[in-house]
Amino acid sequence: xxKLVNDPAELVTDALRGMAAAxxxxxxxxxxKVVVRADAPTPGRVALVSGGGSGHEPLHAGFVGPxxxxxxxxxxxxxxxxxxxxxAATTAVDGGAGVLYVVKNYTxxxxxxxxxxxFAADAGIEVASVLVDDDVAVxxxxxxxxxxxxxxxxxxxxxxxxxAARGRSLAEVADLARRVNAAVRSMGVAxxxxxxxxxxxxxxxxxxxxxxxGIGIHGEPGRxxxxxxxxREVAAMLVEPxxxxxxxxxxxxxxxxxxxxxxxLIELYVMYHxxxxxxxxxxxxxxxxxxxxxxxxxxxxGCSVTLLRADDELVQLWDAxxxxxxxxxxx
Amino acid sequence: MTDSGEGHAAPPDPATDEEAGEIRAADLGRWLRxxxxxxRANRDLLTALDSAIGDxxxxxxxxxxxxxxxxxLDAAPRISSPATLLxxxxxxxxxxxxxxxxxxxxTLLMRMAAACSAPTLSAEELAIGLRAGLDxxxxxxxxxxxxxxxxxxxxxxxAALDSALAEGTSLGVAxxxxxAAADAGRDAxxxxxxxxxxxxxxxxxxxxxxxxxxxxxxxxxxxxxxxxGEPADSATAGAPGSD
Numbered sequence: 001x002x003k004l005v006n007d008p009a010e011l012v013t014d015a016l017r018g019m020a021a022a023x024x025x026x027x028x029x030x031x032x033k034v035v036v037r038a039d040a041p042t043p044g045r046v047a048l049v050s051g052g053g054s055g056h057e058p059l060h061a062g063f064v065g066p067x068x069x070x071x072x073x074x075x076x077x078x079x080x081x082x083x084x085x086x087x088a089a090t091t092a093v094d095g096g097a098g099v100l101y102v103v104k105n106y107t108x109x110x111x112x113x114x115x116x117x118x119f120a121a122d123a124g125i126e127v128a129s130v131l132v133d134d135d136v137a138v139x140x141x142x143x144x145x146x147x148x149x150x151x152x153x154x155x156x157x158x159x160x161x162x163x164a165a166r167g168r169s170l171a172e173v174a175d176l177a178r179r180v181n182a183a184v185r186s187m188g189v190a191x192x193x194x195x196x197x198x199x200x201x202x203x204x205x206x207x208x209x210x211x212x213x214g215i216g217i218h219g220e221p222g223r224x225x226x227x228x229x230x231x232r233e234v235a236a237m238l239v240e241p242x243x244x245x246x247x248x249x250x251x252x253x254x255x256x257x258x259x260x261x262x263x264x265l266i267e268l269y270v271m272y273h274x275x276x277x278x279x280x281x282x283x284x285x286x287x288x289x290x291x292x293x294x295x296x297x298x299x300x301x302g303c304s305v306t307l308l309r310a311d312d313e314l315v316q317l318w319d320a321x322x323x324x325x326x327x328x329x330x331x
Numbered sequence: 332m333t334d335s336g337e338g339h340a341a342p343p344d345p346a347t348d349e350e351a352g353e354i355r356a357a358d359l360g361r362w363l364r365x366x367x368x369x370x371r372a373n374r375d376l377l378t379a380l381d382s383a384i385g386d387x388x389x390x391x392x393x394x395x396x397x398x399x400x401x402x403x404l405d406a407a408p409r410i411s412s413p414a415t416l417l418x419x420x421x422x423x424x425x426x427x428x429x430x431x432x433x434x435x436x437x438t439l440l441m442r443m444a445a446a447c448s449a450p451t452l453s454a455e456e457l458a459i460g461l462r463a464g465l466d467x468x469x470x471x472x473x474x475x476x477x478x479x480x481x482x483x484x485x486x487x488x489x490a491a492l493d494s495a496l497a498e499g500t501s502l503g504v505a506x507x508x509x510x511a512a513a514d515a516g517r518d519a520x521x522x523x524x525x526x527x528x529x530x531x532x533x534x535x536x537x538x539x540x541x542x543x544x545x546x547x548x549x550x551x552x553x554x555x556x557x558x559x560g561e562p563a564d565s566a567t568a569g570a571p572g573s574d
Contacts, residue, residue, distance in 0.1 A: 053429075076395075078386045079429040107528045111434035111471060115425065137532070144531035196387055199378065203387045218386040220529050 001200050008197040012054045012074055019061055023325050026064055032088045033081070035061040036071040041095035046164040046173045047071070049089045050102040050157055052109055053078040055196070055298045056217055059153060062294075062326030068161035069102075069324070077196050077298070078218045080108035086116035090125055098126035098170030100177065102157050104149025105133035106218075128170050130177040132156050134186045134306065136245045137214030137223050148216045151258045151295045151306030152184035155318075158327065162320035180314065185246050187238045188304030190215040190222065190260060194297050213237055217260070217297040231267075235274035238305040243282055248309050252287040254318060255279065256306040259293030263301045268292065271303050279307075288318055294326060354452040354502075356416045358559055360404050363420055366554035367397035373550060380543040384530035389432060389543040396428035396436070413452055417444035417460075431528055432544065435468050435481060442467030454502035457559075458492045465489050476516075478526035479537060481544035483519060487512035488552045503560030506552075513552035517545040 005011050013030055020028035027038045041047060050060045051073030060072035071089035073081035090099050099120070103113045110131065117127045134152030138144055160177040168176070190212040193202035196219065203219035206212055211234070214223035226237075242248075257272045259265070272291050279286055287310070295304070308314070321330030370377070370393050377390030400420045410416045421440030425433050446463035449456055465485050469475070476486045491512035495505035520542035525531045530542070 075429045076388070076392070079388055079392055080431075080433075082426055082429050082433055084426050107472070108430035108432075108434070111431055112429065115434055144534070145527055145529070148532065198391055199382070199387050203382050216529075216532060218529065219382075220384075220386050220532055223532075223534070 001195055003197050005197050011197050032085050033074045034085055034089045035064050036092045037064055040070050040093045043095045044097050045095050046097045046170050047093035047095055047099045048161050048164055049099055051081045052104055056296050058326035059295045063157050063324050065324030067165050067322035068157055080112045083112055083116040083119055087119045090120045094125050100173050101129040103129055103131050104153055105131045105146050107145050128174040130174055132181050134184045136185050136187050136241045150217050151186040151256055151304050154294055155184055155308050156180045159314055159317045162317040183309040185242045186304050186306040187241050188215050189213050189234055190300050190302040192301040194219045194300035231270045232274045235271055235278055239275055239278045242307050248284045248307055252310045252315050253284050254288045254308040254310050255286045256290045258295050258304045260300040260302040261293055261296035262299045263303055275305055354457055356411050356413050359413050359416050361558045362555050363400055365558040366551050367401045369550040369554055370394050370397045377543050377547055380541055380546055383540045384533055384537045386529055392428050392430050393432055393547055396424045399423050399427040412450055413447045414444045434471055438467045438471045439464040454496055458496055462489050474527045479520045479523040479542045480527050481548040484513040484516040484545040484548035487516040506556040506560035510552050510556040513549040517549040520545045
């Protein structure tokens with residue numbers, strides 16, 4: 001394992017120190033591993049809190065700032081944050097209009113945010129939660145923990161953050177977040193496993209000539225393993241399950257081509273070309289896009305495709321100003 | 332987290348007279364310390380099992396949490412009520428473990444605490460507490476036995492403990508029966524298809540792998556058998572059972 005770390009046990013804390021040094025408009029609490037907008041709370045505005053295991057950077061702390069999240073809680077690598085952290089973030093950002101939790105649908109995240117919401121209610125803070133479960137790789141939700149929250153999380157956080165910035169109520173922001181989640185789908189592929197620094201070796205074995213289709217973002221293996229194929233064939237393996245799951249014609253669509261961490265941008269653009277061509281042939285009208293590593297899985301090589309069936313309002317919210325370390329436009 | 336006050340004007344401890352079946356806070360502390368020891372000893376195994384069907388962190392996370400529990404127990408040596416000790420340990424796990432294991436193990440101990448209000452516990456009260464913990468874990472995880480989770484070790488352990496005590500056996504014999512049931516439940520997870528947690532994303536591919544949560548839960552029951560029950564003839568401590 002070759003990693004730029006000091007002590008693997010201090011990885012998350014050391015990275016948060018770096019975020020604090022690089023982004024003075026963030027307030028980083030190293031003890032509770034919570035990243036908060038330095039100007040929080042904003043009185044009278046709904047606040048957004050998210051979080052999850054570390055290793056997905058820039059998700060979530062890189063999305064803290066005007067127009068997106070008010071706070072992010074960093075768990076250990078691939079491990080949910082704990083209720084105390086989430087409660088600390090909630091208390092720090094509550095401006096009296098309530099707090100929305102954006103929670104990726106993983107068993108641990110769901111339970112820890114649920115316990116935090118119980119504690120927050122005891123403290124008199126109004127909390128609503130939205131679960132993100134956009135991963136079409138998980139097909140049979142009756143027999144699983146349900147679809148996972150992956151790339152769609154970024155769109156939920158951006159669009160709900162824009163709605164909150166416009167002064168909407170907690171119920172309205174939560175409704176919008178759920179509407180986005182209902183209209184967004186993702187599918188990913190891994191070319192390599194990732195290596196959790198504290199473990200020191202790859203999480204799963206993936207032979208040189210194989211790839212894993214339908215991976216999540218925690219180094220958990222995917223649904224099936226197939227021989228390595230050219231980019232255009234991989235693009236079809238990602239796009240077709242999404243189109244089979246959700247009709248994307250007749251609406252403006254936002255396409256997010258995400259890198260898993262170790263795949264260079266030049267390959268992501270190869271994939272963007274193939275995905276855009278497939279969508280065009282299928283009559284899908286892409287009106288906005290995002291390309292880059294935003295919802296990563298440490299040093300996993302691979303990518304994911306996220307598609308949102310939007311409408312005029314959602315496109316306007318996408319275009320609204322955002323000013324965070326990782327996403328910044330309109331400012 | 333010291334429950335000062337109890338340490339000073341402590342009433343005569345009814346359990347110091349070697350009364351059979353009386354379990355004190357200190358005994359529960361020995362149980363959790365033994366569990367911490369087993370988790371540490373099996374940390375790499377738990378993580379290896381988790382990397383096959385999960386995300387390779389179960390051993391690391393539970394070891395971190397139980398290390399914190401031992402520190403809490405060391406810092407508060409005078410905790411003399413079972414409920415306070417169990418609640419302290421449960422809150423510590425919720426605070427330090429994260430993932431799904433933190434809320435599940437934390438809820439187990441916190442619900443046990445709520446059901447164990449007596450200053451010392453009889454064997455039956457311990458079993459009632461464990462059953463309350465099982466109910467709490469079931470609700471928190473929205474899971475049932477047979478879904479390849481820690482419930483597959485915990486539920487048979489509770490059932491074996493209850494039925495052994497109902498037959499009038501000693502706590503030691505009953506806990507060893509619970510241990511055997513937990514181990515068998517853990518082993519049975521290998522053939523199961525995961526229906527909960529991250530392993531469920533694998534579907535049929537989860538078959539053939541022992542569940543890491545059931546494995547650590549069997550260690551908790553083993554720790555109870557070796558620290559709370561009389562030593563049994565053939566008991567070998569700490570064998571995780573996964574080749």
